[in-house]
Amino acid sequence: MNLINPLSLFGNDLCSVQNPSAYIGGEFGSVVKNHTSSDGLFNYCIAFPDVYTIGMANQAIKIIYNGLNKKSNIRCERVFAVETDFEDLLKKHDAPLYTLETGMPLNQVDMIGFSIGYELGITGVLSILDLGRVPLLKKDRGESDPIVVAGGCGATNPAPFSDFFDAVFIGEAEGGMFELIEELAEMKKNGAGRAELLQHLSEHPSIWTEGMSEEKCGHSVARRAIWSDFGKLPSVESFMPLPNVKPVQDHGVVEIMRGCPNGCRFCHAGVYYRPQRAKTKQLIFDDVDKLVNEAGYREISLTSLSSADYPNIEDLLDDLNARYKSQNVSFQLPSLKVNSFSLPLLEKLSEVRKSGLTFAVETPEEAWQLRLNKEVYAQHLVDVILDAKKRGWNKAKFYFMVGLPFPETEELTEEKAIVDFLIDLQNRTRIQCNVNVGTFIPKPHTAYQWVRQISPEESERKLSYIRDHLPRGKFHVGTHDVNTSYLEGLLSRGDKRAGKVILSAYKKGARLDAWENHLRENLKHWESAFAEADFDVKESILRERGKDEVLPWDDVSLGVSKNFYKKEWDKNEKEELTPKCKPDCDHRCGVCNNKTCVNIDNKPQDVQKSIQLSSNSVYPEWNIPVMYRVIFQFTKKNGGEDISHLSQIEFFNRAVLKSSLPVIYTTGFNPLPRLEFASTLSLGISSDAEIASTVLYENITESDFISSLNRHLPSSIQIQKAFVFPVTNQRRRESLSTGLWGNVYEYSFKCPVGEVKHFFDSELSKPFLDKSSLCEFSFDDSDGNKVLAKLLFQKDRPFRNALEEYFGKKIWEIVTIHKIQTLAKPDITGWTSEINAAYQSSLENMKNHSEMLEINARFKEKILKPEENMKAANANAISYFELYQRIALVNKELISQRDSLMEKKADKKRM
Structure with missing residues (x-):
């Protein structure tokens, strides 16, 4: 199987689409079963005929995904309908649509199962099949094509979709679908071909196939599968994987x-x-x-x-x-x-x-x-x-x-x-x-x-x-x-x-009709298809x-009789009411029987704490005299560059909430972990040196902090190092953005070396080459297309804008950018005075006030001299960790001296 790696195939072109991280996989909690030449697994693709942000909020998708992946002989992976911009990108690279976990082209899987929760998703079905290079009509599929099935409450009248689906599963997946797919997996392992698999599929009592009969498949009506043990046995876990992009319902x-x-x-x-x-x-x-x-x-x-x-x-x-x-x-x-x-x-x-x-x-x-x-x-x-x-x-x-x-x-x-x-x-x-x-x-x-x-x-x-x-x-x-x-x-x-009308509208351009904005654009396609219908x-x-009319859905039974x-x-x-359903109801509809019945027996129970609660309760920073600030550096690459800043914040919030770290929270209606990021990284730029911080109410080792968070972060975002030091609530903490000087990048140009050098000879480059700009550039001797760029923060975006203006293209078409280092100012003007002001205010009622002033005067000597500041401003920026090591020394001594003063005050009171 020719697997597709979207990061290597599309590269920076992913920046041309909205929500690029919806197309790369790698989500936290996704199930990846690596391919080997002899794994013999049945490759099932669970498909949702709407975009990622809708599909990742759908419980049925996750139930089927996790339920099938529990089977050792089944590999279940996901695919969603795509926006038109990504459809254009697939066509540009001549690539088929693929699954998110390992990049299986859809036309090479064994079965594609669509969850149809809403009938208007049908053009999404056709789009997925078409982009996956699977024949749209079942009559056109051959032995090497996937079996295409559907299920869900939007497919209980399969007639309009009968041209497209080989079969439709009626009912709840837990009521027999998992076992059915497992049987097909065993048949495939033993050498069964597509026709044999389809025949076995059609014989299941909850499977609808066009023209089914007692003679061909043992039933003429597909009867709904019901999981009678719902509520009695644990449900299939349906919260993983966690999405890369915030879904429409994020709870x-x-x-x-x-x-x-x-x-x-x-x-x-x-x-x-x-x-x-x-x-x-x-x-x-x-x-x-x-x-x-x-x-x-x-x-x-x-x-x-x-x-x-x-x-x-x-x-x-x-x-x-x-x-x-x-x-x-x-x-x-x-x-x-x-x-x-x-x-x-x-x-x-x-x-x-x-x-x-x-x-x-x-x-x-x-x-x-x-x-x-x-x-x-x-x-x-x-x-x-x-x-x-x-x-x-x-x-x-x-x-x-x-x-x-x-x-x-x-x-x-x-x-x-x-x-x-x-x-x-x-x-x-x-x-x-x-x-x-x-x-x-x-x-x-x-x-x-x-x-x-x-x-x-x-x-x-x-x-x-x-x-x-x-x-x-x-x-x-x-x-x-x-x-x-x-x-x-x-x-x-x-x-x-209706099938011919659907196909006609799709071929004319109808897509994602469940969205009103898309349907407004597609309405002309549907009207044209209506006009052409016979x-x-x-x-x-x-x-x-x-x-008494025979209805198109009469060959499907949900268990309720027509009478x-x-x-x-x-x-x-x-205008009469029918009483509520109950175990001994007097208005039998036909669903309940000896196996399946109303289950509302929920007597008071002594609930056991089956899973240890996290110790991560919400702590604001009120009345915590000494806290611990953590400065940490993390990578954002191998797909992380396509994750938005807002999604990144959500990842870290979740990771903190799942960990047992003693993190301090914000106050207010919806407390969140106190997290701060030095800067926002633009989409498409990878990094080895993103800087962030948080505050703890208890001390912790750097290694414990890193391991605790990394366990709960996706592999594309990982913390590499951390620095912990004490702080006090008696003075304002220095913000990361205040200390930001700039960044060091590796620019890998996609154009010939000569064109790159022409840019640096042009007028557009002069504001960045002048010594007063504090920026520096050097060409890689081994690769002329690579330029090491040291850019002051204020020059960062203007430099990229200049490149776009010179080359007449978007930045991702010109260059691949990787951040190597985030640089900080060696000192921030005013910090020393802020330290003094804060401590004078907090200790103004204390005796020995003059002694505190003397202590603060000594602290001034621990900060760089003014002339050294000026020298540092001439581009001798330092790493964030070096900066905060200096700050930590000041904080530690402040806290020590404060404790000493408090002790002296207590001694005098005792005397």
């Missing part, structure tokens, strides 16, 4: 419950994840322990479709807060049902830090709520919001839908009901309302699967009314793009004919289906 996630008891008639996810299964408190604590101590998270979401319906949710939050509050860990719940939200629950969610208040109302009219099988108690919602305001919340978010199958009149329409409800709510609570309104799509496998979908024109009329009638200032209104909803209707409710696309999307959906529709018409 720890613990799935506390799977399934929902409420049975909202419009909710596809509520059917897909049935039945309700609550995780034991012990397992939840085990998961949180790992998120805090192994991943470094301090904000954790307790997720499910309806987290407030978790049994004894308030007791759970009490126990979690009691255990983790000292580590500044906060817990949040996702969007909540109003009637599940209690005031005590509100108190517990705000104990450490306040999370957002979000309420899924859907529709405000009571009769319409009964149709949805949902109740929203308006007065209860007002009470919750008023109480939240007393506790410091000043805004709340509300979700609504238009286009639901309600009997509207001229006097009562959905849009008017939403506006009247919100204005009344705001008048009663005076809270800032963030309102999000979408268009309802009648999803397969729900009681509303037969109803019509409103047209984009109807949707826009309703949404415009809401935007126009809610006063700005009191309301911030966001509405979903009507074309997104229209297209989603085609992809979720369409039949096989059927009425609009009619197929919007029309009402007959109750149950019909009964639920009848209750919708009568």
